Amino acid sequence: MASEKMIEVRVDMEEGEPLGATPNDKLVITKIQQGTIAEGKLRIGDQVKEVNGVKCKDCNDFFRALRFAAPCARIIVNRDDKKAEELEARVHIPADRAKIIQRREGYVYELATLVWVQNGPKLGLGIKHFQNRVLVSRVDPGTLAEKCLVLGDHLCDVDGVPVTDKDVARDLLVKNLQEKGKVTFVVERPESIDAKQWAKQALAANVMQPPSVQMNDDVRNIAAQYRQALPGLKTPAKSAMSTGRSARQVQIVEQTQTHEIGHDHEGKALRKVK
Structure with missing residues (x-):
């Protein structure tokens, strides 16, 4: 029916x-x-x-x-x-994953689910990173990606892990598909004319973007603690570069050596170059 x-x-x-x-x-x-x-x-x-x-x-x-x-x-x-039920399920983003979204005018947000089917359609997905965003750069017709993603989508996370680098996103995607048989993304999709224009320019840009891998929580905590302690640190009484012996001045002397190079005009006078 x-x-x-x-x-x-x-x-x-x-x-x-x-x-x-x-x-x-x-x-x-x-x-x-x-x-x-x-x-x-x-x-x-x-x-x-x-x-x-x-x-x-x-x-x-x-x-x-x-x-x-x-x-x-x-x-x-x-x-x-x-x-309608499927779409409503997609726009319902769990609270813990919604926290990572920095909502912007002109975009809609949804939860996309990609399910791997044995001997089924291919993945058919291409991604790139631009300005710390992982963007969908290719969606092949008749593939798994076509069912839930469109060109220009911004993948905010992969199964709850925030991503800003395409290599990190790809590794997570493949790993989770192999282990779980499915993977989910929080997707930021351009809806307004300005948002779609930005996505079009971003996909067309052929600029090598430096990796923007997010540090692990423990590394970030250590870095934050060090930054807080940095203003209170005292200058060491003894330099780590010192050997404990009396300081000696080092003088650098430039010596010029002349090397004769063979050429095709042996015995002939060469013209001077002004």
Whole structure:
């Protein structure tokens, strides 16, 4: 039985009141803000078709129709219950992993899961790091990566481990697929025009980025303790470079040696070069 259906969602609203639902390029709702009038009415995964009888082909049509929708917006959406449940599960990021996200305007965040299937599709994933971000640089058609990732995605972590270097991310990905058969990522996905433009430029950049491997917790703790203690450290009474003997001055003397080099003009006078 098909879970997809066309339904009308009625949302009471005052003039100028924000709906609180964010659609993507295909008018699929990807985010619903808590405490807004859209909460409990629209669902993530709903695809908007029209508002108050006005057909919507893009986001401009949608927001223009909402501007004049008060006191009630009658929104026709294409709702797939199964797909909605999957998408809602993806946008629910565990609290311990949500802490690492530095949320930015123009991006949506979700939890992507990649499951390895024996004798199934290939991985088909390429990644690069740019400005301390691991970006998806290649997604091959018909592969595992295509099911949950898109070009330009920023992989914030791999199974809860923050990553800023592509080699570290790749090693974690392969290790976890081999040991667990699946791997998850907290993904930052560009949604706005500016965000997508940045991702496009980042993927096109052919700049060798230095590795940006995050130090282990114990190393960072030791470094932090040393930094705190550094201002209070005293200058040693005796230099570590001293042998205990009386200091001697070392004089460096440059000596010039002349070496004669053979050439094809033996016995002939060479022209002077100005």
